[in-house]
Amino acid sequence: MISTIFSKRSEKRSGIKVWAVILWLVVWQAASMCIGQEILLVSPVSVVLRLGKLICTVEFWQSLAGSFFRILGGFLLGTVLGTAAAGAASASRRIDEFLEPFVQTVKAIPVASFIILVLIWVSPENLSVIISFLMVFPVIYTNVKDGIRSMDRKLTEMAVVFRIPAGLRVRYIYVSQVLPFFRAGCSLALGLCWKSGIAAEVIGLPDHTIGENLYNAKIYLNTPDLFAWTLVIVAVSVLFEHVFLWLIDRLVKRVEQMQGR
């Protein structure tokens, strides 16, 4: 818990300040005005105006939903399978040894190579699901496995001596110790899965996705669109991360404070 408290304090210190954001927007606007060519550097005002127009179209929401659910699917798949694999690897040395080369390979291979390789095997529609999964799986697997390994051995011995039923052991002893590791893994994996998922869409070009819109913006040198869609990706990614981590925090709190009556 000490590390959590420490990270919260440093988060407060190093958090984004409104004045700094405004200053950067002013710098951006000034640079755009100096260059005087929207195609090279669009102004923040133009981006906001373009975004306002995009939001009013059905295609915008279709693209947003198309990307969101695919990347979410990959993230959830990676989270569930990563956690299950970490549990299995912690229980059996053979499974751990078997999975280690796969995890290390996935970690080492550049995402662009993966995208092209996976595109040969699956349709572009499913590409971002697979790529997001591949980015999330090793992170969750490694973190959860570390969490299980660093569990307090004294408490597990206590559970053995008192013959505490498996369900209660998981709920009261294991989950509360592993959840902080799982949370840290999710925080890291969420950023990764959005970046890699959108990159996969730009290469695979599935219909009605953010990646397709980014690609079109590049083809037609439509800089306001490119910036507007990028802004959408950042906003959705940050919002999703906050909501997901908030849910995990609530879960951690509930598990820690479970009174049992």
Add this chain to the structure above:
Amino acid sequence: MDIRISHLTKSYGEHPVLENFDAVFPEGETTCIMGPSGCGKTTLLRILLGLEEADGGTVEGVPQRKSAVFQEDRLCGGLTAWTNIRLVCPEKDPAEIEKWLYYLGLGESMDQPVREYSGGMRQRVSVLRALWAEYDVLFLDEPLKGLDEEMRQKTAEFLCEHTRGKTVICVTHDQEDIGMLGAVQVIRLS
């Protein structure tokens, strides 16, 4: 059934902790194990609890249902005293726990997470937890450590009252504990 240990040997690397150790712990009685630090008292308890393997010798008659007060409290810090105790035997009447907690001066703080407790309070919770569990043999590793004189007396009386007729094996440094816990046998390790 008595617990019988014969020719028990245990070493950590080159360092022998127990060598050809023999003992009998009579059923339904309290036995105290005494000796200086590092003489193998806790190791012996861990072997009897099934948490450690002996290098040699035999241990017979240890019942399946065991309970223990460990050297450290081994409580789940985020849980309340009430939940920590309930965890070891969820089927028993929970109203009884409350009564016990009040008796040992923990009633007012029973809904607080135990991480907010003092060392003495945590020790009392771990004693209550050990007694609350279903057991045929109770292992105590310095059960009165960290308690003030009044609470020491009270906890010892409580232990004696609730372990009557049960097999109890207690490790202690303190000569006084022998009388307070009503031990019928003392084994000294050197």
